[in-house]
Amino acid sequence: MNKPVSVPEQFDAVVVGAGFSGLYMLYRLRQLGLSVKVFESAGDVGGTWYWNRYPGARCDIPTTDYTYSFDPELEKEWTWSEKYATQPEILEYLRFVADRHGLRSDVEFSATVTSARWDEPEQRWRITTGHGQEIRCRYYIMATGCLSMPKSPDIQGAGRFAGQVYFTSRWPHEGADFTGQRVAVIGTGSSGIQSIPLIARQASQLTVFQRTANFSIPAHNGPAPADRLKQLGEDRDGYRHAARWSRGGIPVEPTDVLGVTASEAVRRERFEAAWEQGELFGILNVFADQGVNPASNDIVAEMIREKIRSTVQDPGTAEALCPQDHYFGTKRPCLDTSYFETYNLPHVRLVDLGKQPIVSITEDGIETADESFGFDAIVYATGFDAMTGALVAADVAGRDGLSLKDKWAAGPSTYLGLMTAGFPNFFMLTGPGSPSVLSNMTVSIEQHVDWVAGCLEDLREEGFETIEPTVLAEAGWDQHVQDCAAITLYPTANSWYMGANVPGKPRVFLPYIGGVNAYRQACDEVIAQGYLGFRMTGPGGTRCRDGVIHRMQPDVAMVMELVAAMGMPPMDTLSAADARALMAATAQTRPPGPEVGEVTDGVIPVPAGELPYRLYRPAAPPEGPRPLVVYFHGGGWVLGDLDSDDPLCRDLCARSGAVVVSVNYRHAPEARFPAAAQDAFAAVQWVDANAIELGGIPGQLAVAGWSAGANIATVACQLARDAGGPHISGQLLICPVVDSDMTRPSYEENGDGYILTTTLMRWFWDHYADPADRGDPRAAPLRGDLEGLPPACIVAADFDPLRDEGVAYARALEAAGVPVRLARARGHTHTSVTMVGVVISGAPVRAEIGEALRNFFPSAEPQEHVS
Numbered sequence: 001m002n003k004p005v006s007v008p009e010q011f012d013a014v015v016v017g018a019g020f021s022g023l024y025m026l027y028r029l030r031q032l033g034l035s036v037k038v039f040e041s042a043g044d045v046g047g048t049w050y051w052n053r054y055p056g057a058r059c060d061i062p063t064t065d066y067t068y069s070f071d072p073e074l075e076k077e078w079t080w081s082e083k084y085a086t087q088p089e090i091l092e093y094l095r096f097v098a099d100r101h102g103l104r105s106d107v108e109f110s111a112t113v114t115s116a117r118w119d120e121p122e123q124r125w126r127i128t129t130g131h132g133q134e135i136r137c138r139y140y141i142m143a144t145g146c147l148s149m150p151k152s153p154d155i156q157g158a159g160r161f162a163g164q165v166y167f168t169s170r171w172p173h174e175g176a177d178f179t180g181q182r183v184a185v186i187g188t189g190s191s192g193i194q195s196i197p198l199i200a201r202q203a204s205q206l207t208v209f210q211r212t213a214n215f216s217i218p219a220h221n222g223p224a225p226a227d228r229l230k231q232l233g234e235d236r237d238g239y240r241h242a243a244r245w246s247r248g249g250i251p252v253e254p255t256d257v258l259g260v261t262a263s264e265a266v267r268r269e270r271f272e273a274a275w276e277q278g279e280l281f282g283i284l285n286v287f288a289d290q291g292v293n294p295a296s297n298d299i300v301a302e303m304i305r306e307k308i309r310s311t312v313q314d315p316g317t318a319e320a321l322c323p324q325d326h327y328f329g330t331k332r333p334c335l336d337t338s339y340f341e342t343y344n345l346p347h348v349r350l351v352d353l354g355k356q357p358i359v360s361i362t363e364d365g366i367e368t369a370d371e372s373f374g375f376d377a378i379v380y381a382t383g384f385d386a387m388t389g390a391l392v393a394a395d396v397a398g399r400d401g402l403s404l405k406d407k408w409a410a411g412p413s414t415y416l417g418l419m420t421a422g423f424p425n426f427f428m429l430t431g432p433g434s435p436s437v438l439s440n441m442t443v444s445i446e447q448h449v450d451w452v453a454g455c456l457e458d459l460r461e462e463g464f465e466t467i468e469p470t471v472l473a474e475a476g477w478d479q480h481v482q483d484c485a486a487i488t489l490y491p492t493a494n495s496w497y498m499g500a501n502v503p504g505k506p507r508v509f510l511p512y513i514g515g516v517n518a519y520r521q522a523c524d525e526v527i528a529q530g531y532l533g534f535r536m537t538g539p540g541g542t543r544c545r546d547g548v549i550h551r552m553q554p555d556v557a558m559v560m561e562l563v564a565a566m567g568m569p570p571m572d573t574l575s576a577a578d579a580r581a582l583m584a585a586t587a588q589t590r591p592p593g594p595e596v597g598e599v600t601d602g603v604i605p606v607p608a609g610e611l612p613y614r615l616y617r618p619a620a621p622p623e624g625p626r627p628l629v630v631y632f633h634g635g636g637w638v639l640g641d642l643d644s645d646d647p648l649c650r651d652l653c654a655r656s657g658a659v660v661v662s663v664n665y666r667h668a669p670e671a672r673f674p675a676a677a678q679d680a681f682a683a684v685q686w687v688d689a690n691a692i693e694l695g696g697i698p699g700q701l702a703v704a705g706w707s708a709g710a711n712i713a714t715v716a717c718q719l720a721r722d723a724g725g726p727h728i729s730g731q732l733l734i735c736p737v738v739d740s741d742m743t744r745p746s747y748e749e750n751g752d753g754y755i756l757t758t759t760l761m762r763w764f765w766d767h768y769a770d771p772a773d774r775g776d777p778r779a780a781p782l783r784g785d786l787e788g789l790p791p792a793c794i795v796a797a798d799f800d801p802l803r804d805e806g807v808a809y810a811r812a813l814e815a816a817g818v819p820v821r822l823a824r825a826r827g828h829t830h831t832s833v834t835m836v837g838v839v840i841s842g843a844p845v846r847a848e849i850g851e852a853l854r855n856f857f858p859s860a861e862p863q864e865h866v867s
């Protein structure tokens, strides 16, 4: 008799994991009428709350917020007993949700997926489980959690210990009794800090082995906070909506108080309030700049260290417990209950591994460089292979057999943290590149699940069977994730956010730090733009709108919010005089820009009279002449003066090592076209003729400008070429106006809402030039003869109406044989790149500008250091 051929079971979707994300995913997929199988390696639902049962395990987000919101009835039927609920209570909650929605029937417990292969001809995933089952599914969804793969104990001799061994991440269900025992705890992250005070209550002797001191604040646990309960009671939907559109997934009003400028009294008051509140998002929001400015961060960090010193009685132990090696917040801060107080107990000792590292675990204890310790039990609270560990361990192979592990060998690459190219129909819930661990997880989980469910519904409705991100879209998102992290202090720490806790793991910032709100908007926009950056296939064909989802840099977005909050009248509703006064007033409040060697003011005699200039000389060394850069400020030919672009000129001077001569020119409407252009050319001629007197090197002269200043800078280049001199070595054009055609797509996209509006641009043109003159190459240099112009560096900002004309100018110059460097200011507006000392994310662009300027003068000296 022939052996029966086993037919693999077929499901529309397979989900791995039955924690918060897996359970809700199952619920939503069922709603769509899809057949679903969930595999869960644990014996019950709960995910992280199933495994992390160590004493003291609690959530560190107020439980009123750490809860599902998809079913309002759940909130009516479940009341959290504490501000920060315990692990058993949270596990009970997840069981309650599973029961209430009858979810368990589709979950196979104690079952692990051992491999998943994309079957191209079948357009399905082939899944194998540890029980030997073979399953086919259309969609494969990882709900495996961010902190679920324990880090193996990377300590010499770890297997040798003959006593009891515990891992906080895999605590025995029957619990552990340390009564009368000598116990070691290795690790002082959240798990260690939560469990140490409780272990100390039982142990006869507790020794904590600390590699890195961690910041922790008291949780001040107690009943669920009355103010939140009140808000939820009065307007539950409003509250949940606010959470979804907040930065961290909890409705917290972001502060605009800067640590560096706040008075001592304000600093102290804000810090103490956050300390008393005992919430992560409070202590991370003492100052607006604490995540980006070391000086501001130090204020908060030092105040926490003061608290530690005043709590821990032994000064040596207190000092060892004071974190010194990372900025506050750049490693996940902890919330504790009596953690530091525990070190005042006579039977508790801290061993600072910085002073005496562990040499080996032995059969009966731990040997450090200085001492041998005997123990009955060792507790490893050593953390996780975070965010990617569970995903790459799952043996996933996509198109052409590409394994996820190999694809991510140099770090994860995802589109929106949801999918990755080469792996069709493979979804990650709260994957790397999404806010996940930097947010209230439940809010991020619901958002991801809703996005995936919506996507599957759209695929079905439109007759598609597969979806996969494009390489271009994914690269754009990866870049944005790293851009956002780069402006913060986070990448400086050896944290698990950076993969730094796992030996050999690539150092890449794993979560998305741009905020839950910005992230949600990006995900929504991708759909609104017809699944931008995704390729969808089906029997009816393929659809792909390839492209990058452009996001504003978070600090640019913050500045935009602040500007909006100031409620200033639109400039185009003002007279030229009032607009100038407004611009001058706002210039008063800016940081001054970097120090330079010398700043002097003077005047340039030109046919029309005298033009004021300001000269910036770089700090020595070297002494002696430098190349010259003639700079023209922005302001639509109407606004601006020597003060308006002063910080930018200092920055250009310091970065380029050149003498920068910033020239004021006649403004419209008093002096209309072509006055500004004529002045620019006359100024260039004068600076060239007086190079030696100005401390310049004769013949080494470039022009530069921003916006309308860039317009007259490049016009001066055209006029100089036509006049046979002076020789100009290069032109730096920052977000230039080069044409009067306002119909390019960037006007359509960015003409409203990004400070320089279409209306304002029209107002500028109306002040400057008659319509009949606007096609003249001295007003619209893009329309001129571009041959023989100096090499150019053009900055084009994503959210600038002028972006496309800048790009068009770059292309046209190239076509005319002019060497061009196009610097894309990703996530920037027309103005933000120039906001020296305010918009940190502009610094890399300005570094590129500085390099371009130096390259105009190959013999010039290296630049000063500017961060």
Ligand code: NAP
Binding pocket: 057, 058, 059, 060, 061, 147, 153, 154, 155, 168, 186, 187, 188, 189, 190, 191, 192, 194, 209, 210, 211, 212, 332, 335, 353, 381, 382, 383, 384, 437, 496, 501
């Ligand atoms: P963790 O924050 O990564 O902490 C691990 C600790 O073990 C660190 O102190 C680490 O030192 C130390 N360690 C690791 N390897 C070591 C080695 N070979 N020798 C000596 N020490 C070593 O892990 P976790 O405490 O489990 O927490 C992980 C994350 O889970 C938290 O950041 C948090 O997001 C989440 N969590 C939350 C809660 C909560 O309150 N709800 C509770 C637990 C966990 P280094 O710092 O030097 O690497």
